[in-house]
Amino acid sequence: MHLSLSTLALASALLAPSPAEERIDEETIARIKMEGFQRSQVMDTLFQLTDVYGPRLHGSENYDKAALWSRDRLREWGLDSAEIESWPSPVPGWSLESFSIELLEPSYQRLLGYPMAWTPGTEGVVEDVPVVASIEGPGDFEAHRGKLRGRIVLNGKLESADGRRPEPERLTSDQIARLGSAIDPGRPRDYWDEEAEWKAEEAKELTIPRFFREEGAKAVLQPSSRGRGVLRVMSPGTFGASESAPTFVLAREHFNRLARLVDKGIRPRLRLSSAAAFRDGVLGGNVIAEIAGADPRLKDEVVLIGGHFDSWHSGTGATDNAAGAAVMMEAMRILEAVGAKPRRTIRIGLWGGEEQGYWGSKHHVETHYASLSTMELKPEHGRLAAYYNLDNGTGKIRGVYLQGNEAARPIFERLLEPFAYLGAATLTTENTSGTDHLLFDAAGLPAFQFLQDPIEYDTLTHHTNMDVYDHVSEDDLKQAAVVVASVAYLTAMREEKLPRKPLPPPRSPRTKS
Numbered sequence: 001m002h003l004s005l006s007t008l009a010l011a012s013a014l015l016a017p018s019p020a021e022e023r024i025d026e027e028t029i030a031r032i033k034m035e036g037f038q039r040s041q042v043m044d045t046l047f048q049l050t051d052v053y054g055p056r057l058h059g060s061e062n063y064d065k066a067a068l069w070s071r072d073r074l075r076e077w078g079l080d081s082a083e084i085e086s087w088p089s090p091v092p093g094w095s096l097e098s099f100s101i102e103l104l105e106p107s108y109q110r111l112l113g114y115p116m117a118w119t120p121g122t123e124g125v126v127e128d129v130p131v132v133a134s135i136e137g138p139g140d141f142e143a144h145r146g147k148l149r150g151r152i153v154l155n156g157k158l159e160s161a162d163g164r165r166p167e168p169e170r171l172t173s174d175q176i177a178r179l180g181s182a183i184d185p186g187r188p189r190d191y192w193d194e195e196a197e198w199k200a201e202e203a204k205e206l207t208i209p210r211f212f213r214e215e216g217a218k219a220v221l222q223p224s225s226r227g228r229g230v231l232r233v234m235s236p237g238t239f240g241a242s243e244s245a246p247t248f249v250l251a252r253e254h255f256n257r258l259a260r261l262v263d264k265g266i267r268p269r270l271r272l273s274s275a276a277a278f279r280d281g282v283l284g285g286n287v288i289a290e291i292a293g294a295d296p297r298l299k300d301e302v303v304l305i306g307g308h309f310d311s312w313h314s315g316t317g318a319t320d321n322a323a324g325a326a327v328m329m330e331a332m333r334i335l336e337a338v339g340a341k342p343r344r345t346i347r348i349g350l351w352g353g354e355e356q357g358y359w360g361s362k363h364h365v366e367t368h369y370a371s372l373s374t375m376e377l378k379p380e381h382g383r384l385a386a387y388y389n390l391d392n393g394t395g396k397i398r399g400v401y402l403q404g405n406e407a408a409r410p411i412f413e414r415l416l417e418p419f420a421y422l423g424a425a426t427l428t429t430e431n432t433s434g435t436d437h438l439l440f441d442a443a444g445l446p447a448f449q450f451l452q453d454p455i456e457y458d459t460l461t462h463h464t465n466m467d468v469y470d471h472v473s474e475d476d477l478k479q480a481a482v483v484v485a486s487v488a489y490l491t492a493m494r495e496e497k498l499p500r501k502p503l504p505p506p507r508s509p510r511t512k513s
């Protein structure tokens with residue numbers, strides 16, 4: 001039988017896998033699993049980022065040392081172009097050098113507390129019977145004006161300690177089913193919603209610290225929002241924190257003891273001190289490295305994986321976000337170790353200044369991809385295949401938040417199939433916010449945060465003194481590293497980049513050049 005050329009073309013088109021069909025390279029995935037499960041180095045990376053170089057507050061010397069260590073480790077593993085991508089820091093560097101909080105009378109007790117970031121140190125050792133102020137807003141200022149000069153102020157109310165259950169939690173099968181079958185994600189909370197909230201909050205948050213400073217308070221102690229000795233410590237605002245009075249977060253139970261004593265007319269005598277160093281020349285940058293793509297046609301396209309590298313300062317930033325950073329580094333190590341030759345370049349980005357408002361990822365997006373306000377696109381915008389972020393604690397990966405990108409669903413269904421047995425295959429139409437993928441999303445790039453088990457993130461570790469190595473689960477990090485390595489690899493191998501949502505409209509007009 002004679003077949004015309006067009007019939008042949010039709011026949012081969014029918015036999016060839018359709019472009020929409022994902023090709024899963026089972027052999028490489030098996031090697032990724034063996035490397036990640038049997039020869040994992042993720043806990044050593046975590047140890048370095050927490051016990052050795054933690055905490056990693058943006059602008060602290062530790063942050064810079066940690067970033068340089070990670071860059072060097074990525075180089076040792078054989079990655080290409082490992083470097084620090086820096087930008088001028090909008091705030092001075094700040095490192096805590098020492099502090100002490102003691103109760104002298106009615107009986108001696110060393111109190112559990114921590115200075116808030118960027119607040120100045122005390123003028124030497126300060127001793128006083130504290131004044132209780134309970135200032136919640138400017139409406140309370142008048143009653144205290146002129147009465148706080150040279151005093152230690154307890155600002156807060158006697159309230160029972162947070163009774164939240166600290167047991168580690170995993171997503172239940174009911175929760176997974178609900179997430180997986182969610183239909184309407186609602187209007188996604190985007191970067192601009194968060195920025196507007198911060199700006200409003202920043203102004204509000206600094207009103208009270210500025211009042212204490214103006215009134216000449218020697219130090220301010222406020223209760224932790226957590227009970228059971230857990231200190232949740234951040235900074236009062238960011239940009240004006242260095243102009244507040246020396247400010248400490250005190251364990252709720254210890255704050256309550258002081259407040260009860262004052263209430264009953266028994267004078268507690270406090271002695272406290274703190275020393276903090278401000279410095280210029282902050283590195284504070286992003287750690288970047290890559291495995292170069294092997295396909296001449298696709299090597300300029302990039303699959304980017306990342307998470308933030310900085311942390312708050314009262315713990316060692318283990319679950320927020322040394323866990324995510326260690327997993328992303330491990331994913332790169334695994335790919336290098338198994339000799340993966342991805343068609344596209346696979347790049348890692350570990351972002352600085354996330355806790356202060358996504359400074360690192362914002363700088364990266366605006367340098368490489370687009371101006372977020374004018375939506376002026378740079379050439380690299382067309383070459384980003386996908387961005388994958390990890391920043392919700394130690395919990396293993398349970399799936400992906402689609403972030404309103406429904407076209408990506410059938411692709412992820414296939415990419416995550418090899419990990420269904422590890423519970424990692426849920427796709428939810430729900431959005432998530434609060435981390436660096438939002439910046440890429442705001443630039444109209446396909447960006448995703450993985451769905452993770454909560455474990456103790458909300459109940460214990462998030463921004464607290466208990467965010468330490470001990471609360472990280474080794475098996476969960478191994479699972480996450482293998483899932484990320486595979487998803488990044490498969491994304492780098494497929495014919496097309498991941499589909500995109502429509503480009504967001506510009507927020508402000510382009511300036512004429």
Ligand SMILES: [Zn+2]
Nearest residue numbers: 308320321391
């Ligand atoms: Zn985080």
